[in-house]
Amino acid sequence: MRVAGVEPNPLRRVFPLIVVLILLGAVVAVAVWARQQDAARRLAEDRADIAETQLVAAEASLTAIARVAAAATATATAGNNEPELALRRSLDLVFEAYKDPSEGKLKALTDAFSADALSFERTEAEHLISGGLHLEGGTPYELTVVSSSVGPTGDTTINTHEVWTYDEVDSQERHVRCVREDSDQAYTLRRIAAGWRVEDITLSGTPHRTDC
Numbered sequence: 001m002r003v004a005g006v007e008p009n010p011l012r013r014v015f016p017l018i019v020v021l022i023l024l025g026a027v028v029a030v031a032v033w034a035r036q037q038d039a040a041r042r043l044a045e046d047r048a049d050i051a052e053t054q055l056v057a058a059e060a061s062l063t064a065i066a067r068v069a070a071a072a073t074a075t076a077t078a079g080n081n082e083p084e085l086a087l088r089r090s091l092d093l094v095f096e097a098y099k100d101p102s103e104g105k106l107k108a109l110t111d112a113f114s115a116d117a118l119s120f121e122r123t124e125a126e127h128l129i130s131g132g133l134h135l136e137g138g139t140p141y142e143l144t145v146v147s148s149s150v151g152p153t154g155d156t157t158i159n160t161h162e163v164w165t166y167d168e169v170d171s172q173e174r175h176v177r178c179v180r181e182d183s184d185q186a187y188t189l190r191r192i193a194a195g196w197r198v199e200d201i202t203l204s205g206t207p208h209r210t211d212c
Helices: 010-080 081-099 101-109 113-128
Strands: 140-149 157-169 177-191 195-203 210-212
Touching: 081 101, 081 113, 081 140, 081 157, 081 177, 081 195, 101 113, 113 195
Parallel strands: none
Antiparallel strands: 140 157, 157 177, 177 195, 177 210
């Protein structure tokens, strides 16, 4: 029962409103904080995506640079080894001619060898032709380049150590003789329109032959 003439405390009347305002403020503060956190998270994710994209681009650029450098190195190496590769191809032709010796096969070597150089290679071929023989061909020659130098005229001199296995068989593929020859040669190669040609062949010392 309210006592006549006594009014309620004003603070008590506004207290619920204050509580509501405090709760609303807290809710708003939490919402603002949550939005700030979400914005910061999104910004961090965007930065991470940008950094990852930049990393991928950098890796791709480095890969491209590495490939260009490798290609340039390979081209330079191929250019430096061009006379050596030409010599190996020429000797491959000689080996094929020894496996099926004939005047036709020897004439086919004229693009790879000068007349003087070809006469050096004819010795073994003529021995095989005269005896009706050919190389069995199961063991290819072995060639080691000892040194290579370019002369003042542009000719390239290549010094080699070689091992040739002359496994001779007759027309019936019966083994007649097998000789293993170790020797050192000096080849002079000259650039021509078709590439490189062996101009001269010089033996260094005496070839060493053993039965195989």
